[in-house]
Every structure is written in structure tokens, then in C-alpha cells.
Amino acid sequence: MMLPGIHASVSGGLNRALEVLGSSGLPCGQIFTSNQRRWKGREVKEREKEEFSRTPISVISHTSYLINLASFRNEVRERSFLALSEELLRMHQLGIHWTVLHPGAHLGEGDATGIRAVAAAVRSILQDAPPDTGVLYENTAGQGTVVGRSFEQLSDLMDGTGIPGRTGICLDTCHAFAAGYDLSTRNGVDMVMEEFDSVVGSSRIRAFHMNDCLGTCGSHLDRHARLGGGLLGLDPLRYLASLEDFDGIPGIVETPGTDGDRVADALALTAGEGVSRG
Template sequence: MKFGFHISIAGGLSNVVPRAQKLMCATMQLFTRSPRSWLLNRLDQQDVRDFKKALRKSNITPVFVHTPYLLNLASSNARLYKKSVNALVTDLQRSNNLGARYVIMHCGSAENAARGIRIMARGINSALNRAQNAVVLLLENTAGGGYELGAEFDQLADIIMRIEQKKRIGVVLDTAHLFAAGYDLRTRKGTDHVLHEFDSLIGLKKLQLVHLNDSKATCGSHLDRHWHIGKGTIGKGLAYVINHPSLQHLPFIMETPRMSDKDDLKNLRAAKRLRQLKASKGN
């Protein structure tokens, strides 16, 4: 099992691998640009070469690129939809250039869920066709606040069913989002039920990554509130996720609150402690 973190690209891509190594990452996630802006920075090619060289020398794999939060491929607003598709194409192409095998994207939002899912699938098909490479797009489940899509497994399944390039679509499950959406992970029975439902509707083979986050929100609240591992409302229940037999081959990336590297290292130690717990104990 591999643990890692979302790593800042501040100061350039050449700083990413050293930062990840300092945090003892075996896998990692990054943005290629500002997550809250449409502004597209030009990647310095020497910086890219330095990043790839450092990555080759490390044991950090796989690498995940996260798209900006602004994307909404489910939008019925033509301008926002076009910008979102173009931004996804850019990240698919950048990921290929960086040697990252996966791009992660939130599902977006729509007042009419059925229509939003159709629009989103059309946008994904367009983006995958335009980005002519083997990078896999991973849809991230959401907390389900407001008109967010992708909080429920049947919606994710509906989107995936409509994607033409089946080998280039997958899922990342965020534990904080799952819990907020009403999927209870606090017991072994609950975790088994969640993963059985996922397998029945989507298939565990489509699951490529776990975002390991505790939560400050209550189960079913639809509030996206990440918290420190083992310190939130899921608490030691995360041990059932970490130790679940169906997930042992997957990378786990944490997106927990941080003020400094010390916070990340504390969360890494907490995750490893939960890894040592006997998942067979409890309910």
C-alpha cells in the first residue's frame, strides 16, 4: 500500500519531487496551475525536464494531476462548458507530458441531474478524443452539496456508461466526501456495504485511487469538510478502509489540512497506525 499527499507546485515543478520525498510520499498528486483561476500559465520546458528527471530517480508512482476546481462539464452555460472542456484537454495533455498516468476531476453541478450527466459525458468524450494519449480520467465522488453531481454511485455509473473510451475512465473515492454523502465508513459492516454497492454499480476494477481524508461533518450532511486522519467524525473507522482486502493494491493520497510539513507527517503517521489495526475487530 502506498501513501502520499497533494504536493504544492509553488516555485515550479522542479520543487515537487523533493517536497514529496521530504514527506515520505510513495505516490502524489498535484495541480499543473492555479486551482481557482482560468489563467493558464505556460509550463517552462526546462522545469518539466527537471521534474521528469527527478521523478524517474524517485520511487514515487503513480502521479495524479488534479484539474482546477472551476471546471463544470455538466454546465448548461455554453461558455462555461467550453472553457471546462478546453481546460480538461489541457490537463490531459500536460499530464502526458509530465509522465502522470491519471487526471482527477470533480463531476461538476447541474440543477437537472439527468441533463447534466448527458452534457458531462459529451464533454468528457470530446476531451478524451482531442487529447490523443493514454492518460486516464478519474471522476471524483462529491459530498453532494447543492446541485453537485457524483455523490451517488448510480450517477457515477451513469456517466461512465456513456463514455466511449472505457479504458480511459475510472474513479477516485474520497472518504470525506463519501461520509458526507451518507456512506457510513465507521464500521467494518458499513465499509463492506459501501464497497459492495460500488462494485455492483460500477465495478472495483474502475477504482484507481482513494483520497484518504477524515471529516469534520456528520454522515449525510453533504458538507465537504476535510480533517486530520483519525481526529474527525469518521475517526478510527478509516482503519476499515485502509485495511479492506479490496483496496490493498490501491494508492492512498491525503488532502488533510496543513499549516506546515509537520501536519502532513502527523497524518502519515496516523494513517500508518490505522494500517496496523486489525480490521477484523469491531462491527
């Protein structure tokens, strides 16, 4: 069984997110360590380091939405370098090992160029970053010129970056479905995950984003829905969460609404043992 978790709001501070996770009984969670819509990074406070060093909850972070390493255009690239480097430093201070990164948009330069740009940047950033930190590439819905929409592209990103112990994949179910991977049935889950295994390798998945999806399969629309409120439905997501291959892997819910709504979704994902392998 995956470990259920939520993306917890940090609007009340990083420690508030730990309280929400702790009081809901969830074993893991995801946070932004800094404002996700600003370039300027936030400093980690002493009492946050203390709380994070004490917590039994396994926490991953999500990088800023502004970061785009898939373009060679200089200004955004330089800012993105700095923002990801600072993210990895804050993670080290908080004892967080993994951050989820959107690979980025090539803005017309082409997929192969975009993937090469991301992989080269992440490789260089990781080499200078604290060794206890790593980057998880998140698959995308394939909107616009974003890369990371297919399993082949994820594999190219991983291979291009190298440093396999410090890179991995965060597989988002909504993005995969919107990108054309039909996860709306148990059979579909089996077939898609088999394909992932043969193209990328299941063991490279270190986290899931377990989201239902408002857009149709192949629509490239990145619109998350509450679990059971979209076109995937709760049953295939529960089935995916129950697969032995992903025992102990965080399954983070990033659905709309409040932290409380996401907690309810995360608990629904793994509630009971009654998910039969149909």
C-alpha cells in the same frame, strides 16, 4: 495496502512538490499542474519535465476547481473544455497518467442532463487528448446541484463516457460520508464498499482521497478534517487502506494544514501492519 500519499502544495513550483514527497518517503502524491483558481493554464518548464521523467514517485493531478462540464451553458463549458484539454497535455508532458475531476454542477438543469453533459464532454476531450492520459471522476458530497454524489451517478458517468481504459473513479471518503455513506465503522466500510462494488465495480477505483470529515453523515458538507479529527476517525480509514482489493492503489490525504501535517496523516494511515480484519 494502499500506497500512502498526499496532495502536495506546488507553491514553491512543481519540482518542490516532488522534493516534499521524496523526502517524506511517500510512494505517491497529487498536485495541481496549474493554478487551480485561474482559467489561464501554466506552461510546463523543461526542468519540470526532466525531474518528473526521473522520479520513482507515482503522481496524479487534480483539475482546476473552476471546471464545470455538467452544464450546457456555453461560456463556462467552453472554458472548461479548454482547461481540461490543457490539463491532459500538461500531464502528458510530465508523464502523469490520471487527473481527478469534480464532475460539476448542473445549475438547475437536473441530474440526468448534468451527467449526460459531463460524460459527453469528457468523452470528446479524451478522444483528442494524448492517449496516455485519463480522467478519474471524484464522488461529491452532494452540495447544491453537483452530480456524482451517489454510486449510481458515478456508474452513469462511467458508462456515459465509455473509453473504460482511460476513465476511473477517485473515491473521496469525506465526500462519501457527507453524501450519506456511513464509513465511520469497519462494518460500515465493508457494507459501503460492497455496495460500490455491486453498483460501479471496485476495479474502477484508481485512487482514493483519504480524508476525515467534519460534517455529519448525509450533511452534504464538504469539510475535510485531519485523520482522527473528524466524525470518521482513524480506525475505519486504516481498515479501508488495508483491504486487499485496494493493494497498490494511491490513498491521497487532502487534509487541512501544511504538507508536513498531511505527511503525518498519510503515514498514520498505513503505519505498522497491525490492522486486524476485525
